[in-house]
Amino acid sequence: MSTVITKENFIANVFDKYHVEIFNFILSRTGYRKELAEDITQEVFFRLWKSRDKYNPKKASLRTWTYIITRNYLIDYFRGNKENRNNINLKPDDEFASDVTIESAVDNAELFRAVTQSIGLLKPAERELIQLRYIQELKIKEIAKILNKNGDTIKVAIHRAIKKLRRLLSNE
Amino acid sequence: MNNIDNKTRETLNVLRTRPDNAWVEKTRISLGKYISLQVQVENVTDSNSSRIPVRSFNFLFNTNMGKQAKLALSVLASMILLIGGSFATATAANASVPGDLLYGIDRAYEDIQRALKTSPESKAEFEIYLLEERAQELSALEENDSEPDLIEEAVDNITEQEENVQTRLRDSEDNENSDSGELERIRERHELQQQENLKLMEKVQNKYQIKNDENKQDQGQQDNSTNNGSGQSDENGANGGGNL
Numbered sequence: 331m332s333t334v335i336t337k338e339n340f341i342a343n344v345f346d347k348y349h350v351e352i353f354n355f356i357l358s359r360t361g362y363r364k365e366l367a368e369d370i371t372q373e374v375f376f377r378l379w380k381s382r383d384k385y386n387p388k389k390a391s392l393r394t395w396t397y398i399i400t401r402n403y404l405i406d407y408f409r410g411n412k413e414n415r416n417n418i419n420l421k422p423d424d425e426f427a428s429d430v431t432i433e434s435a436v437d438n439a440e441l442f443r444a445v446t447q448s449i450g451l452l453k454p455a456e457r458e459l460i461q462l463r464y465i466q467e468l469k470i471k472e473i474a475k476i477l478n479k480n481g482d483t484i485k486v487a488i489h490r491a492i493k494k495l496r497r498l499l500s501n502e
Numbered sequence: 503m504n505n506i507d508n509k510t511r512e513t514l515n516v517l518r519t520r521p522d523n524a525w526v527e528k529t530r531i532s533l534g535k536y537i538s539l540q541v542q543v544e545n546v547t548d549s550n551s552s553r554i555p556v557r558s559f560n561f562l563f564n565t566n567m568g569k570q571a572k573l574a575l576s577v578l579a580s581m582i583l584l585i586g587g588s589f590a591t592a593t594a595a596n597a598s599v600p601g602d603l604l605y606g607i608d609r610a611y612e613d614i615q616r617a618l619k620t621s622p623e624s625k626a627e628f629e630i631y632l633l634e635e636r637a638q639e640l641s642a643l644e645e646n647d648s649e650p651d652l653i654e655e656a657v658d659n660i661t662e663q664e665e666n667v668q669t670r671l672r673d674s675e676d677n678e679n680s681d682s683g684e685l686e687r688i689r690e691r692h693e694l695q696q697q698e699n700l701k702l703m704e705k706v707q708n709k710y711q712i713k714n715d716e717n718k719q720d721q722g723q724q725d726n727s728t729n730n731g732s733g734q735s736d737e738n739g740a741n742g743g744g745n746l
Binding site for chain 1: 507510511516517519520525526529536537540621622623679681
């Protein structure tokens with residue numbers, strides 16, 4: 331395999347690096363509907379390809395840029411699908427993890443339900459912060475760039491969101 | 503991550519999921535095909551390149567595909583090579599209509615996109631989008647007073663696409679995991695498009711019926727003038743030469 335980045339393998343490289351976390355991010359924003367998340371993930375990578383000339387490595391890392399494109403796509407998607415905006419309701423028959431073993435499926439299903447229910451009670455902005463920070467494991471600086479906000483504002487907002495989530499989880 | 507306790511962090515870990523390996527592989531292959539096709543089209547319009555390197559096509563053939571798929575792609579690749587540098591861009595391909603050189607490429611892109619759709623709703627909605635595309639093509643041909651055989655091809659394409667939409671909508675309705683709200687929205691979009699298509703078909707039918715009638719009328723007048731000429735001589739002849 332060539333190590334030189336060409337037009338052809340640029341998106342293949344980006345896809346290989348980030349498809350899992352982008353898929354996760356989209357999954358959380360689409361009510362954990364796996365097939366819908368798969369479709370949107372594909373569309374995001376097509377859009378990344380189309381926007382490749384706009385990428386400026388001096389302004390953001392490739393990872394940050396990928397998240398920005400993803401987030402913008404989701405905003406456009408929800409704009410066109412108003413009923414589905416911020417819909418985090420888990421559908422009972424949806425698959426959620428292809429590598430969950432049968433033995434742990436029952437426990438995980440219950441925990442998954444509890445977590446998604448609690449997260450569903452957060453405001454959309456709080457939910458997004460928790461997703462980016464603790465599921466996607468992005469740095470504060472990266473989150474600030476993606477959300478176009480000040481780093482200190484993000485830190486405070488995350489702290490408040492996690493406090494609220496902890497309270498909700500303990501009530502479950 | 504200092505302000506999160508271990509228990510909360512472990513709990514949140516439940517939300518980490520991975521897509522299926524089959525989906526990952528399918529997406530990687532389709533992305534590759536799509537990008538390779540676009541790069542070849544871009545290369546043709548690059549005035550600095552005198553030829554397209556043959557090795558650039560290798561990616562199209564290094565995937566696990568059947569003989570027919572390879573043949574289809576090699577035909578497509580040849581079409582790209584044959585196209586001059588004047589208008590072969592992906593954007594131009596998308597705006598093409600039946601009869602255009604790039605129309606085949608446009609339809610190839612659509613097939614790639616179609617193969618990537620996973621959920622029943624997105625498959626149905628994509629077919630509706632293609633129905634809108636087919637209608638736009640017919641509309642463009644009608645506005646340009648195109649030849650009847652191209653109009654006929656465009657009308658056949660709409661009919662075929664309407665069948666695709668119906669199939670996908672039925673599949674969505676039969677699928678117990680489908681989102682009924684989403685399905686309802688998609689059905690409404692389809693109904694609106696069907697109404698537009700009906701008006702378009704009537705317009706096209708009227709226009710080309712009128713053209714057909716005009717052509718017949720012109721043909722009839724030509725036939726009449728030919729018949730009148732020969733009839734006069736005959737009369738003269740029958741009358742024994744007349745004024746000769």
